[in-house]
Amino acid sequence: MKLLFNSLIFLLLFFQLNAQEKSATSLIKTPKSVLDDFMDQRFGMFIHWGPVTLRGTEIGWSRGLGVPTEEYDNLYKQFNPLLFSADAWVKTAKDAGMKYLTITAKHHDGFCLWPTKFSDYNIMSSPYKKDILGELAKACKKYGIKFCVYFTVLDWHDPNYPIHISGAKADPNANMDKFVMTMKNQLEEIITQYDPYMLWFDGNWESPWTPEHAVDVYSFIKKLNPNVIINNRLKSISTNVAAGNDHSILSPTAIGDYATPEQKIGTLNMKDPWETCMTICEQWAWKPNDNMKSLKQCLQTLIKTAGGNGNLLFNVGPQANGQIEERQVKRLKEMGDWLKIYGESIYGTKGGPFVPNETYAATRKAKKLFIHVFERKSATLSLPVLPGIKVNKAYFLKGAKITYTQDTNGSVTLQLPEQLPNADASVIVLELNTNAGDIPV
Known part of the structure; x- marks a missing residue:
């Protein structure tokens, strides 16, 4: 009897995995030529920014931990970055030798840097009232930089998302169907209005978000634009939370295009595309007097990443006034000066x-x-x-x-x-x- 039961379990798992594989093969794939072009870029700028910079704590993660939740959720009322200049940010990326730029359109705290019609918690509710994504997309086009967008899956601010504080129990009054619809609507705004080269997802590890949700959203995106590049953080790679949070590998069941090792350089891999994301300082969002990497550390991070056949997405955290710290601008310019001489050995290489x-x-x-x-x-x-x-x-x-x-x-x-x-x-x-x-x- 036990043998029969185990056999039935095995058959059930076999058919489930087979169905998942068929589902994955039926999804629209990013054209190889597009992905090859992405990997030739080798060097991009990551930007984590939002109202939390008023406190100098980590974006998303300090909500309720370091900054009381109610205080955190109301920082947008004071957010008025009058010195923000999309032109200055993108020129900094250009002078650094970077080829693409990825902005946190929405992080785990739920605040949106564009005037979305599907949430009032956005930049137009702040005193600033300017479309950050729109201005960055325009500046990227001016400087020949590829415009990319970070968009988190989880949203602790949205009442329809079941988890409202990291690690909390699910809210029985939440509605994932409504949440997913909002997510699709916001992604459609981003894709149709700003035409991103790549979408950088995050926050795929919490239990309310299922592989079925991921496949649904992925298919929706690819119908809007089959050429948009997508990282491997839309679908968890495992039902095990710890394993599902390991983005450094491109799982056979992943529905994205490339792996995303975080705060570490990926290993040499000639088979799977990958991109290391790393901070120029220690915190993703701006922090006063944060420890910054030396030029040697920065350059060798880029070189070792390219030497492993990966891209480097190098993060800066602009200040609350909208400016990138001058010391960070200088360090990036020093990297750009090196690339002006030695760039042949980085761009378009294996x-x-x-x-x-x-x-x-x-x-x-x-x-x-x-x-x-x-x-x-x-x-x-x-x-x-x-x-x-x-x-x-x-x-x-x-x-x-x-x-x-x-x-x-x-x-x-x-x-x-x-x-x-x-x-x-x-x-x-x-x-x-x-x-x-x-x-x-």
Whole structure:
């Protein structure tokens, strides 16, 4: 009897998984050419911003924790960022060498940075009364930056969403059907009015949000615009909350286009697209005197990400007055200055074939293998074996030739000068006798 019961359970799970797979294969996929273009961008700006900057605490998560809920929910009445300039923000991204920009249109606190018709809790209810998304979309077009939108699934402010405080029990009076309809209506506004290149979802881990909801919303989006790119945070990858919150992998059952490791650099992956999201300081939203990463940390984060075949979505948190801190603007400009010289080794490249480490990371394009050297530990740098591949030439990008030797087994040793051209990251180009992209990992 027990054997029969277990067999029935197995069959039930089999048919359920089979149905999910069929459902996933029937969904509209983002064209490969569009996704390849996205991965070629390599570097984007993430922006977390809203009324919470008046308190300098974390967006969404400090609601009821650090800032009393009632106080948090009424901060919008004081939110008047008179020094906000979409042009200045986007130019900062442009000067940093960034290719796309992602703004938190709605975070977990539910406040909307555009004049949505489906919630009064939006920018037009604040003293400021200007369409932040509209102005950013316009400025992005002006500077040739791809405009993208962050949109959370969960919304602790909306009475129709069952959970009103993180970790609280579900409200029996909430109505998920109405909530999902509001979500669809707001996404339709964003897609039809602002034409985002990519939608960056979040907040998919709470139990009221089911895989069926995710598939429904995904299908709705793709009917509006089949080319819009979607990350892997619309559908939880597991019924287990802890596993469902691991966005660093692209699950076989995911309905999005790419993985999103958070506050860590993803591992070398030539199969699945991925994008690391990381803060330039420590907090996502603005925090007074927050610790900021050094230029070396910033550059090596970007390089190791590209070396792992991923994109970097680098976060800034503008102040309550609407300005990005000058020190952050300066640091981003320093990254842009490096990219003006060495950008060839980042944009449009593949990662690998070597796993990035603390000494170097590699990228590749056409017949060039780019070795990004972070530190001179000795007079020579030995690389892993490149079997059957010959190095024809070695030199610093935009600089002098490098002396090198290559053994018959393909092992390459580079002679390093006493002082590297760039203290944070120097780039050595190896010109090969074959396409570097074909080197196996």
